[in-house]
Amino acid sequence: MTYFPEGDEYQRLLARKKTKGHFAKFGLLTLLILAVLALASLLYTIVSDSFGLVAVVNEKEPSQIVADLGYDPARVSLDSLDKADLVTALEGAISNNVGRRLERDRRFFDDRLVFETQATWDEICASSGAPTGCTASPRGHDDVLLLVEERVVQPDIIAAEGLLPSIFDRRGFEEKVRTAFATNPERFGDYTVDQVRFEWRAWLNMRFLTTPPNSKPELAGIRTAILGSAWLVVITVAFAVPVGVGAAIYLEEFARKNRINDFIQTNINNLAGVPSIIYGMLGLAVFVRLLEPLTSGSLFGTGVDSGRTVLSAGLTLGLLTLPVVIITSQEAIRAVPNSLRQAGMSLGATRWQTVRSQVLPVALPGILTGTILAIARAIGETAPLILVGAASFITLDPSGPFSKFTALPIQIFQWTALPQFEFKNLAAAASLALLVMLLALNSVAVILRNRYSRRFP
Amino acid sequence: MSQERPRAGIDLARSRARSEDEDRGEGGVVTTDTVIDVEHLDVFYADFKAVGGVTLGFPTNEITALIGPSGCGKSTVLRSLNRMNDLIPTARVEGTVAYHGRDIYADGIDPVEIRRRIGMVFQKPNPFPKSIHDNIAWGAKINGFRGTKVEMADLVEQALRSAALWDEVKDKLSESGLSLSGGQQQRLCIARAIATQPDVVLMDEPCSALDPIATLRIEELMLELKRDYSIIIVTHNMQQAARVSDNTAFLNVSMGETGQRTGRLVEFSPTDQLFTRPREQATEDYITGRFG
Numbered sequence: 001m002t003y004f005p006e007g008d009e010y011q012r013l014l015a016r017k018k019t020k021g022h023f024a025k026f027g028l029l030t031l032l033i034l035a036v037l038a039l040a041s042l043l044y045t046i047v048s049d050s051f052g053l054v055a056v057v058n059e060k061e062p063s064q065i066v067a068d069l070g071y072d073p074a075r076v077s078l079d080s081l082d083k084a085d086l087v088t089a090l091e092g093a094i095s096n097n098v099g100r101r102l103e104r105d106r107r108f109f110d111d112r113l114v115f116e117t118q119a120t121w122d123e124i125c126a127s128s129g130a131p132t133g134c135t136a137s138p139r140g141h142d143d144v145l146l147l148v149e150e151r152v153v154q155p156d157i158i159a160a161e162g163l164l165p166s167i168f169d170r171r172g173f174e175e176k177v178r179t180a181f182a183t184n185p186e187r188f189g190d191y192t193v194d195q196v197r198f199e200w201r202a203w204l205n206m207r208f209l210t211t212p213p214n215s216k217p218e219l220a221g222i223r224t225a226i227l228g229s230a231w232l233v234v235i236t237v238a239f240a241v242p243v244g245v246g247a248a249i250y251l252e253e254f255a256r257k258n259r260i261n262d263f264i265q266t267n268i269n270n271l272a273g274v275p276s277i278i279y280g281m282l283g284l285a286v287f288v289r290l291l292e293p294l295t296s297g298s299l300f301g302t303g304v305d306s307g308r309t310v311l312s313a314g315l316t317l318g319l320l321t322l323p324v325v326i327i328t329s330q331e332a333i334r335a336v337p338n339s340l341r342q343a344g345m346s347l348g349a350t351r352w353q354t355v356r357s358q359v360l361p362v363a364l365p366g367i368l369t370g371t372i373l374a375i376a377r378a379i380g381e382t383a384p385l386i387l388v389g390a391a392s393f394i395t396l397d398p399s400g401p402f403s404k405f406t407a408l409p410i411q412i413f414q415w416t417a418l419p420q421f422e423f424k425n426l427a428a429a430a431s432l433a434l435l436v437m438l439l440a441l442n443s444v445a446v447i448l449r450n451r452y453s454r455r456f457p
Numbered sequence: 458m459s460q461e462r463p464r465a466g467i468d469l470a471r472s473r474a475r476s477e478d479e480d481r482g483e484g485g486v487v488t489t490d491t492v493i494d495v496e497h498l499d500v501f502y503a504d505f506k507a508v509g510g511v512t513l514g515f516p517t518n519e520i521t522a523l524i525g526p527s528g529c530g531k532s533t534v535l536r537s538l539n540r541m542n543d544l545i546p547t548a549r550v551e552g553t554v555a556y557h558g559r560d561i562y563a564d565g566i567d568p569v570e571i572r573r574r575i576g577m578v579f580q581k582p583n584p585f586p587k588s589i590h591d592n593i594a595w596g597a598k599i600n601g602f603r604g605t606k607v608e609m610a611d612l613v614e615q616a617l618r619s620a621a622l623w624d625e626v627k628d629k630l631s632e633s634g635l636s637l638s639g640g641q642q643q644r645l646c647i648a649r650a651i652a653t654q655p656d657v658v659l660m661d662e663p664c665s666a667l668d669p670i671a672t673l674r675i676e677e678l679m680l681e682l683k684r685d686y687s688i689i690i691v692t693h694n695m696q697q698a699a700r701v702s703d704n705t706a707f708l709n710v711s712m713g714e715t716g717q718r719t720g721r722l723v724e725f726s727p728t729d730q731l732f733t734r735p736r737e738q739a740t741e742d743y744i745t746g747r748f749g
Contacts, residue, residue, distance in 0.1 A: 257546055339583035343646070346541060347596035347653055348573025357595060358585055 046435070049428030052166040054201045055177045057191045059154035065089050078153075079145055086144045087114055093152040102147065104131040106139050146211065146219075155218045157422050158188060158196070166200070174198055203429035212395040213411065217422035222430050224394045228310060228405035229379055229437070231398050235314025236321060236378050241371055243318075244325030248367075251326070252333040253355050272323035280387030283316025288388050297402030308389030310398050310405035316384050321374040328370020332363040365452040372445035376438050382409040408434045490517040492657055492687045493538055493575075497552040500533050500542065506713070507533045508720040511552075513706055515657070520679055520688045522702035522728065524695060526743070529708040530720025531691040535659050538689065539575035540568035556657075573600055576650035580662040582642035584634030584649070589626050592634045592645055593617065596653045612652060619685075620648035621678050640671025647678065651686065658682065660690040664697065676701050695744055698728065705731045707740045 005013055063073035069085050081089075087108050091099065099115035104124070108114050113121055125134035139147075149155065159180070161173045181193040211221030247268075255261040292307035293299040295315070336359045344354030390410040398405045408430055415427040491514035498511040508530035515521045515538075523531040533542070540561060542548040553560045561571045585592050593613045594602075602609065613630070617623040622644040626637070634645055643663055650658055660679075664672040679688055679701050692698050698705050706725040710718045724731060724740045735741045 337583070339579060339581060340585065342541065342544065342577075342579060343583045343585065343649075345544060346539065346572055346577035346579075347599065347649065348569055349596075349599045350569055353599045357599070362586055 046428050046431045048162040048164065049425050050204045050432045051202050052163050052200075053161045053170060053173050053198055054157045055159040056197050056199060057156050057158055057195045058197070059156070060093070060152055062153055065148070065152060068092070078148070083141045083144050086141070086148050089152055090144065090148055098151070104133045106136045106143075107133045108139055108144065110138050150214075150216070150219050157218055158191070160201070160422065160425055170198070203425045204432050208429055209433065213393055217420055217426055220426055222408065222411055222433060224397055225406050225408045225411040225430065226433070227397050228390070228394070228407040231310045231401070231405060232314050232317055232407055233375060233379060235311060235401060236317040237375060239315055239318030240321045240325050240374070244322050244371070245329050245367055248326045248329035248333060249355060249360070252330050253351060253359065268323050268326050272327055276320055276381050277383040277387065279316055279320040280384030282319065283312060283384055283388040287312035287315050295402075302402055306389075308404065309402050311401040313385050313388045313390060313405065313407070314401070316388050317378040317381060320381065320384060321378045324374040324377070325371050328374065329363070329367045332366025332370060333359060335366060336362045365449040368448045368452070369445045372441055372448070376441045379438060379441070380409055380434065382413055385410050386413070408437070491515055492517045492557065494555040495534070495538070495552070496555070498534065498537060498554060499551040500530070500537050501549040501551075502545065503547040506717055506719045511708070511722045513722060513725045515687060515689055516704060517687050518683055518685075519703040520683050520690060520701055522698035522705045523689065523691045523708060524698050524705060525708035525720070526710060528718060528720070529710045531708055532661050533720065534708070535661055535689060535691050538657075538659055539572050539577055541572070541577060543568055573653060574655055575657040575659060576653065576655035578643070578646050578650050578658065578660045578663045581666050582639055582646050584637070584642050584645050586633060586635055588631045589634050589637070589645060590630040593649050593652045596649055600653050616648040616652035619651055619682065620644045621674065621681070622648055638671070640667050640674060643667060643671070643675060644678065647675070651682070655686065657687045657689065660688065662691050662693060665693060672697070699732050702728045704728055707731065707743060709739050709743070
């Protein structure tokens, strides 16, 4: 009497076991494919809206501007004109009032005034409320070129197409626009179908990255949003990393096992799962309201009149990432073999000497990786920023911790809520920029980890 | 990290243990200068008494081996000699461990200083993940080494020579200590332990993770080192104890009244005597392999 099947019976059992295994394997593979498809479709949506054909109508063609200035449009392009010519083009197209305002923001030339008279200029600059133009350096070539495009060329995108249709069905898009003109001309106002140009547009381009937002989608960019996000990262790191790593070291290396420490540990673990909007409310109550003198900078005699600053938001995101930083750092510290601690202590080192010289260097790659991943998550957070009062339309670069700010996810969120279809493309392009930023941070995490763990195998 | 321990309580166990020693007639047979004197040592892990009533003196500049079956508390005794047991939160020690006549568990004694005088080598080689040079220099630095860079290099060389490792590593001092073989790593750990110029070196089964050739080298090294250091070694290997040690203490597990397994010292004698003319039946059973 044996307990186990033999011979044919065993072969059947074997076949059955293997069949089950195959089913499981293919089932899991299917799930993986589903996951990949979901992620790929997300990425496709973003990329598709970021690049593609557009139908543009210019108020005034750049070639016309060049021709008006007396150059040959076939050989000279708008952006190769020098600053003086561009200012002349601008002068001919905008009203004196608008010109004066531009000049007061920043003058065009060091040595001469274009729209203002010298007498008025001296007078307003001598007055108490002197505009920025009195002290700021004059506008550069690119700045004036931007103004010409904005005020003279005035491009207007009337239709846009996704990436794949743009590549494979350009005619279809052109046909669609012409049909729209034929059936519904009043939608396009004064434009005629002959003015329409079809051209490729990368919504995510250098101009987009380096210009501030604009109410005209053709001219809008994410410069202030990127800078705002960068400031947020700096403040978040400056707050969450020292505090989080320090707390983790204490909890792992120094804290005794008792009720209070268990309670703290449990709470940290729970805080890591608290929805980010709750942190936003906390940030609003504490940093924006309670600590307003500090976060608005009025305590230091600078800054703005409210606590809705990049400092408040950075601290809020710092709080948000803190539990994750603590937990990942604790795990990294815990993974350091105990034999190293014993070796250190057995030489007559104090606990802190052992931790600093032996434990922390070994734990560092893990701490760095965890921290960077936590920061990467914080960059994408939107809800808490909305609560602590990120503004969506900020055209001035954030200049310090006490400035008003916007951030990439906020900008994306605001753009998706606008009615003009172009903003959808802008939101996609900004999303792509955000993804690239996250990817860059994650790469840094991987590189740091590899670098530090390679030094000693 | 608490490193304060209550002063050893003198309890009934002490007088009882003493009377047992007297019954034996030859308690504390080893009668040379001692560097560490253990009296009525009890070690608890939480409520569990791991070792009870151990009394013995470790002679200066000799090798003392602690042998006994698994779980008899050899390592526990060893680790209580330089307060490494303090690192285990639940561990508690009663009785006295006198180092040069001073109880290391007394109030006002800093375990950091004790460990600086009484170094330790562990079962598994545990070099720091740093260069060979830094492995040795670190211990000196944290103990306030005042020399120049050149003197530090001398110290490192001296330690490595004492550990019979210098010739193998002199050309690669900046390489990781982890790049060495197991036996070399263990000798590096010995070099690290003696670089701070301790008085006593505790070795907790230092060869159990090594092959026979590496083991032989460590044993030769121990015989070299005993000129300058007092060595206390825990070993599972009776041949090793017989080969290297001058004195051997045999610990055994005894069942307490409540069924607790507590380690107790059975016999402590010069090694040749313990292995040839054991006084206790239990010792004889163990060394002849009839144990268990």
